[in-house]
Amino acid sequence: MTQFLSLLLNGISLGAIYALIALGFVIIFKASEVVSFTHGSLLLLGAYAIARLADPLGFLPAVLVGVLMTALAAFLVERLIINRLRGAPVISLAIVTIGVDIILLTELIRQIGPDILNIPHPWGGDSVRIGGVGISENRLIAMGVAGVLIVAFFVAFKYSSWGVAMRASAEDGEAAALMGIRQGRVSALAWVVAGVLAAVAALFLVGAPTPGVSAAAYTVALRAFPAAILGGLDSTGGALVGGLLIGITEAMAAGYQEQLSFLGRGFGEVAPYVVMIVVLLVRPSGLFGTKELTRV
Amino acid sequence: MLSVDSLQVTYGGAVEAVRGVSMEVPDGAVVAVLGSNGAGKSTLLRTISGTLRLHRGRVDAGTVRFGDLDLTRRDAGQIVRAGVVQVPEGRRIFGRLTVEENLRAGGMGNRDRAAKAEAITRVHDLFPVLRERSGQRAGLLSGGEQQMLAIGRALMASPRLLLLDEPSLGLAPRVIGQIGEVIAEINRQGTSVLLVEQNATMALGVATHAYVLDVGRVSLSGDARELAQSDEVQRLYLGHTGATPEQQRTERAPRRTLSRWTA
Numbered sequence: 001m002t003q004f005l006s007l008l009l010n011g012i013s014l015g016a017i018y019a020l021i022a023l024g025f026v027i028i029f030k031a032s033e034v035v036s037f038t039h040g041s042l043l044l045l046g047a048y049a050i051a052r053l054a055d056p057l058g059f060l061p062a063v064l065v066g067v068l069m070t071a072l073a074a075f076l077v078e079r080l081i082i083n084r085l086r087g088a089p090v091i092s093l094a095i096v097t098i099g100v101d102i103i104l105l106t107e108l109i110r111q112i113g114p115d116i117l118n119i120p121h122p123w124g125g126d127s128v129r130i131g132g133v134g135i136s137e138n139r140l141i142a143m144g145v146a147g148v149l150i151v152a153f154f155v156a157f158k159y160s161s162w163g164v165a166m167r168a169s170a171e172d173g174e175a176a177a178l179m180g181i182r183q184g185r186v187s188a189l190a191w192v193v194a195g196v197l198a199a200v201a202a203l204f205l206v207g208a209p210t211p212g213v214s215a216a217a218y219t220v221a222l223r224a225f226p227a228a229i230l231g232g233l234d235s236t237g238g239a240l241v242g243g244l245l246i247g248i249t250e251a252m253a254a255g256y257q258e259q260l261s262f263l264g265r266g267f268g269e270v271a272p273y274v275v276m277i278v279v280l281l282v283r284p285s286g287l288f289g290t291k292e293l294t295r296v
Numbered sequence: 297m298l299s300v301d302s303l304q305v306t307y308g309g310a311v312e313a314v315r316g317v318s319m320e321v322p323d324g325a326v327v328a329v330l331g332s333n334g335a336g337k338s339t340l341l342r343t344i345s346g347t348l349r350l351h352r353g354r355v356d357a358g359t360v361r362f363g364d365l366d367l368t369r370r371d372a373g374q375i376v377r378a379g380v381v382q383v384p385e386g387r388r389i390f391g392r393l394t395v396e397e398n399l400r401a402g403g404m405g406n407r408d409r410a411a412k413a414e415a416i417t418r419v420h421d422l423f424p425v426l427r428e429r430s431g432q433r434a435g436l437l438s439g440g441e442q443q444m445l446a447i448g449r450a451l452m453a454s455p456r457l458l459l460l461d462e463p464s465l466g467l468a469p470r471v472i473g474q475i476g477e478v479i480a481e482i483n484r485q486g487t488s489v490l491l492v493e494q495n496a497t498m499a500l501g502v503a504t505h506a507y508v509l510d511v512g513r514v515s516l517s518g519d520a521r522e523l524a525q526s527d528e529v530q531r532l533y534l535g536h537t538g539a540t541p542e543q544q545r546t547e548r549a550p551r552r553t554l555s556r557w558t559a
Contacts, residue, residue, distance in 0.1 A: 087350070161404065168390045168401040174350050175388035180376030180405020180453055 006133045007255040013139035015247020016146035020201040021224030022239035024194025030170040031190035035094040041104035043221040046070035046199030047206045047213045051117035067199040074195030117213040142204035226276035232289020246272040297323040303358035313339040315512040326489040328499035331509035337492045345382045346372040376405035379456035387446040391435030402449030419448040440471035457488045464495040496533035500524040
């Protein structure tokens with residue numbers, strides 16, 4: 001039972017991080033009608049920038065600058081590439097983002113090299129025990145920060161002008177344009193928000209119990225894709241549920257590895273994809289996705 | 297106020313939708329544009345509102361001026377800010393947003409807070425039902441209420457010229473009558489209106505001036521009341537053949553009966 005609770009808590013904390021990434025993925029899809037595969041490398045960029053800047057600047061300034069850099073990178077991708085291809089088929093746009101991702105990733109891997117960079121989190125790699133359930137401090141703080149960010153995001157999405165503009169233009173772009181809503185601006189802001197969320201996620205994703213910033217962090221980021229897709233690509237609530245579901249699945253599959261040994265070692269890493277496939281077989285547009293995604 | 301001069305628009309570089317249309321909307325007027333499907337009515341409105349590009353359309357020649365502003369060189373957002381706002385065909389309200397959020401979205405082109413507050417009062421006075429339903433999802437409104445919301449949403453931008461694309465489409469005759477009254481009221485409050493319609497009875501009832509579009513050209517224009525009396529408009533848009541209803545019935549009914557039921 002203790003093991004189960006411990007895995008559940010760790011799963012939720014991991015899931016909260018995935019939810020941050022998935023939320024960015026979903027709002028980009030809603031605002032720009034792009035399935036953005038650049039998200040993995042943006043995340044790695046955030047982690048890399050924070051790790052490199054932490055030494056000269058100190059931890060907190062490094063986090064601030066790293067988050068801003070990632071947001072700026074996302075903004076530039078939107079302005080310089082995606083915005084110019086407005087109206088292109090979804091597939092072409094997705095492939096363009098894969099291209100951007102490969103370029104960014106290659107450069108980042110060249111920069112990182114074979115090293116594993118460390119982000120000197122002030123909270124270190126210690127674990128705490130809550131009623132016999134163990135969790136790393138990093139993950140505990142991640143859960144708190146992610147929770148605050150997610151609540152802030154949903155409040156803004158529901159009540160702010162940006163939220164209303166964004167939901168309006170996601171529902172009917174032309175009608176929104178006729179109301180004077182500038183879709184370019186809505187879309188650029190969505191990318192910036194997604195960049196911020198990805199960088200914050202990166203900050204925690206490369207902390208304990210994960211070893212540090214290496215090219216491998218990229219594959220971790222990729223697990224947020226099934227989170228966004230199984231929640232329903234155009235549903236922010238779905239991203240949250242999907243993120244948690246994937247996080248818990250991954251933690252459980254890794255924790256009960258011995259019982260699952262007939263599936264081979266490291267099943268935890270593929271479990272998210274298995275869950276995604278199962279969900280999509282039953283509900284092709286995800287748990288909360290709109291049934292019809294084509295627009296007339 | 298709005299003047300369109302020898303406008304030519306093509307889609308995809310080939311299909312001519314509007315060929316040399318010229319028209320005027322004077323300050324404070326209600327002008328109607330009549331025409332059947334494919335006459336170029338919606339294209340005209342898209343050109344004025346700056347959304348042609350979304351449909352791969354292009355202005356090949358001619359100008360659209362609003363005051364001193366050349367609208368063909370402005371984007372949709374700038375045109376709304378200049379005071380020209382469209383209620384699109386088929387209403388196009390944001391069904392998943394609440395009524396209140398729809399109105400908020402309509403006010404996004406309106407920077408001035410005082411003007412926005414004034415606009416919402418005006419909309420609620422015109423359509424009390426929108427105040428009652430403000431927290432409801434817009435998709436749950438009836439067709440007539442949705443049309444009112446679409447008009448209210450456009451009014452939130454405090455337009456000087458309101459463009460309406462077939463507001464009577466798919467509505468019951470009684471509701472069409474209400475829409476006509478609303479348009480007249482909006483005009484009385486000082487907003488000029490360009491009304492595109494297939495329902496000529498309603499349009500010619502509220503308009504002072506009208507144009508008839510036929511395959512991309514203006515085929516008739518003039519005073520709305522005179523046009524309503526003209527033979528061509530009567531025949532094409534008001535459903536009169538010149539014969540009395542009794543004559544029509546005796547002429548047509550037997551033939552139809554024979555062709556369908558004798559065999």
